[in-house]
Amino acid sequence: MTRAPSIPALAAPALVVLAAEPLYLLVDTAVVGNLGTVALGGLAVGGGLLAWAAALLNFLAYGTTARAARRAGAGDRAGAVAEGVQATWLALALGLAVLAGFQLLAGPLTRLLAGGAGPVAAAGETWLRVASLGAPLLLVSLAGNGWLRGVQELRRPMRYVLAGSLVSLVLCPLLVHAVGWGLPGSAVANVAGQAVSAALFLRALLREGGAWRPRPAALRVQLVIGRDLLVRSAVLQVSFLVATGVVARAGTAELGAHQVAIQLFFFLALVLDAYAIAAQTLVGQALGGGRPDDARATARRVARWGLGTGVLVAALLLALRPVVPPLFTDDPAVVAQAGLAWWFLAGMQPLAGVVFALDGVLMGAGDVGYLRTVTVGSVLVGFVPLSLLAVPLGWGVAGVWAGLTLFIALRLVAVVVRVSGDRWVSVGVGG
Structure with missing residues (x-):
């Protein structure tokens, strides 16, 4: 019998994935901060709304990990991968819903969070309209993290997330300052990094083979788990x-x-x-x-x-x-x-x-x-x-x-x- 990895061996790469996004946001804040207080306030407003949505939908990672791990533990790797496929479909559907919601409500939401209309609310709305294009990509990455953790492959998610973060880190100062796009450049850098990570997770899923048809029964089970975790997060x-x-x-x-x-x-x-x-x-x-x-x-x-x-x-x-x-x-x-x-x-x-x-x-x-x-x-x-x-x-x-x-x-x-x-x-x- 193959010995299970130790707890620190699994926790260390998981910690890197968990810390990558907050550390990138610190750099993003520093880059945007040089544009002035209005841009920084806009990033805080728009970024806060997008982060809030991602936190509520984090069950795509945690719920998928649990179900994929059970399949893998039973010797059914194909079943574990199938959980990842269904979670990815769910991520795409929810991501498109988040995108549509932010495109429709970006103005009212940023004005509500900023305390009324003004330059900060307008800057936050601009940032959010661009950055929300990456919502489906972000959720696909969460689903990918979930099934890969379930099969005890935590180093690949670490590499994929770091690759996306590196792209964002390089592009952010270039687009914001060198190219002169200002605050929207920060949003574009976010989306570009999310696209890289999502593409790597999708490639890993495609290489496993198997059917890609959505299965309503499996999606319903994932939604039940998601409902409980979503209520908890909210x-x-x-x-x-x-x-x-x-x-x-x-x-x-x-x-x-x-x-x-x-x-x-x-x-x-x-x-x-x-x-x-x-x-x-x-x-x-x-x-x-x-x-x-x-x-x-x-x-x-x-x-x-x-x-x-x-x-x-x-x-x-x-x-x-x-x-x-x-x-x-x-x-x-x-x-x-x-x-x-x-x-x-x-x-x-x-x-x-x-x-x-x-x-x-x-x-x-x-x-x-x-x-x-x-x-x-x-x-x-x-x-x-x-x-x-x-x-x-x-x-x-x-x-x-x-x-x-x-x-x-x-x-x-x-x-x-x-x-x-x-x-x-x-x-x-x-x-």
């Missing part, structure tokens, strides 16, 4: 918006500190989420191959990796507390408020490490309905109530971050209880 997005709105009412310094801390939270979540992807692949293959004991063993191992990494990250955050916040701002009030959030940010990392890892275990097992319910419940019981109480009680940043910490703690209890039992263990390839 609730998370709304809860973070609520938290930001609450902090904004507490004061400018509090809002600046929250922005610094929450961006670090999102970045660190990428690191820990790499273990979730490894867990999805290994658990899905174990259950698909009728090896529930292997799935349970993977759950224990990935939880230990998540906990250990979380403890390490927490220690680094505490050690760097006097150093990092001043790198983002020289305002003493913002630095002081960031110091309050810092204790919560560091303290939750060991908890988050286990939560994200076990999320991946349950996704790999196809137990996404439970994850949806747990996430919604933790938001409604922990995150949102404490965040809303922060203003009348004068808790400010500390109140919001206490709510976020409680949100993570409630999820931790729920996923540990679930994984400790047997209800998530369902062998076979599923529907």
